[in-house]
Amino acid sequence: MxxxxxxxxxxxxxxxxxxxxxxxxxxxxxxxxxxxxxxxxxxxxxxxxxxxxxxxxxxxxxxxxxxxxxxxxxxxxxxxxxxxxxxxxxxxxxxxxxxxxxxxxxxxxxxxxxxxVPLCQKLGGDLAVITTDVTISVNDVDTMVADAIQAVAQGYRALKIKLGKDARLDVERVMAIHAAVGSGIALRLDANQGWTAEQTVRVLSTLESAGVHPELVEQPVPARDLDGMCYVTARVSTPVVADESVFSPADALEVIRRGAANIINIKLMKAGGISGALRIADIAAEHGMTCMIGCMLESSISVAAAAHVAAARPTVITKVDLDGPSLCQYNPVEGGVMFQGPQIALVDAPGLGIRHVRGVEKLSD
Missing domain, CATH: 3.30.390.10 (Enolase-like, N-terminal domain)
Incomplete structure (x- = not known):
């Protein structure tokens, strides 16, 4: 071929x-x-x-x-x-x-x-059904609470809450969502580099003192501020996730060496593809660290690839944030992985299993 x-x-x-x-x-x-x-x-x-x-x-x-x-x-x-x-x-x-x-x-x-064979099998794994969270975009408190309640009604048991614009209001957002959905729903906080290290510690200490215990906090400080990441990781009980701080295997090693996070978020678009993602996962495994796998705003083409990577390293990639297709009004991809609420099912088809993608506008040479 x-x-x-x-x-x-x-x-x-x-x-x-x-x-x-x-x-x-x-x-x-x-x-x-x-x-x-x-x-x-x-x-x-x-x-x-x-x-x-x-x-x-x-x-x-x-x-x-x-x-x-x-x-x-x-x-x-x-x-x-x-x-x-x-x-x-x-x-x-x-x-x-x-x-x-x-x-x-x-x-x-x-x-x-x-x-x-399906891609996951060539990568050393097997067919699986994996469970993703869903994103709650940053917004006014009432809108975020309504979005969270709707997501739970659709079957999601983990919510990725976008924050980072106003630390004091962010505390109110999280506490309101927690009160609305209950302690049985995992809250994954994502500040998208929007807080300082000191703000992060204050936010998490306030939440934890109020009995709200997030499952994790993702990239609370700017990507290159590893000192800030170390400061936060050493001072809070909530697990800290390195997202934008880790693009490459070398970045992963540096975060691990410095103790700048508890979890690494792998994204194919940061890692330069499947090969880099697998290397990061394997490095994490060697050092006893678990990973999350995430996506940008992507359709089920590249999200399918990420799902196959997750299925290939299930003992390392223990958290899944592959909700891009679920945020779309429709799925333009025929074949590939199957989405049903929070469940992503890999299918027994060669490669990614994609047969056709509708609505692609060909770009002239």
């Missing part, structure tokens, strides 16, 4: 409600879709969202990186030599982790299709 052509398209899917964090507000998924064709007729799918505030990637940089740098080095290559393809993709240019992730997802999809 040899790579013969790479096509790019734009996928736009409106969200059910605006996605609001301390960093941005988004109203629809607008992702670049990669379609890799082969001489056997097999097609591999990948996807990359523009998340300039986090990865630095925009539509323009993703398109340029794939067309100008990555496509020329992989066209004509054999899918069977996955290690060589990963080396070519990662070595094509510096940075551009989302573009690299989209290409890796498509290549790994084809690699598992070549072997006629």
């Amino acid at each position: 040899r790579i013969t052509k790479i096509e790019l398209g734009m996928l736009r899917v409106p969200l059910k409600t605006p996605f609001r964090t301390a960093l941005r507000t988004v109203e629809q998924v607008e992702d670049i879709v990669v379609r890799v064709q082969t001489d056997t007729g097999h097609v591999g799918y990948g996807e990359a969202p523009p998340t300039a505030a986090i990865t630095g990637d925009t539509h323009a940089t993703i398109i340029r990186a794939i067309r100008a740098d990555i496509a020329p080095v992989v066209i004509g290559e054999e899918v069977a030599d996955i290690d060589r393809l990963v080396h070519l993709i990662q070595g094509a240019l510096a940075g551009n982790t989302s573009a690299k992730a989209a290409m890796e997802i498509a290549i790994f999809d084809l690699w598992a299709q070549l072997h006629q």
Whole structure:
């Protein structure tokens, strides 16, 4: 199976409600879709969202990186030599982790299709049903409480609460949600780098003193402030998650070495794809640390790939935050993983199992 052509398209899917964090507000998924064709007729799918505030990637940089740098080095290559393809993709240019992730997802999809097995099995795992949380966007207190109650009614047992704009109001938000949904629902706080270390400790101490015990707090301080992450981790009982602080295996090692977090959030778009995600998970396992797997605002193309990675490392990736498709008004992907509320079921089909993606606007060369 040899790579013969790479096509790019734009996928736009409106969200059910605006996605609001301390960093941005988004109203629809607008992702670049990669379609890799082969001489056997097999097609591999990948996807990359523009998340300039986090990865630095925009539509323009993703398109340029794939067309100008990555496509020329992989066209004509054999899918069977996955290690060589990963080396070519990662070595094509510096940075551009989302573009690299989209290409890796498509290549790994084809690699598992070549072997006629689901991707998770080629990665060392097996088919599974995994359970995701769902995001509660930062908003006024009443709206966030209503959104939380609705999510619980839909079957979600873990809520990822976006915070980080106003520490005092954030305490009110969390306490109101806790009072509304009860102690049986896990509250995962995500400040998206919006607090200082001192604010984080005050927020969590206030909540814990009031009997509210979050399951975790994700990236409370700026990504490069590892001193701040260490300060928080040493002073609160709530587990601290490193998200934007960890893009690479080297970042993961530094966070572990310094004791800057209790959990690492792996995202394919930060790690540059499946290969980097697996290396981070394996490094965490070697040091006795667990991981979460998350996503940006992505459709079920790349979320399917993340789900297969989670199924391949279930003892390490113990928390799942793959709700991107659930936030969309509809699923444009035919085949692939199956979503039913908080449940994501991997299917017994080769690769990612994607048959077609509706509504992709082909981008002219």
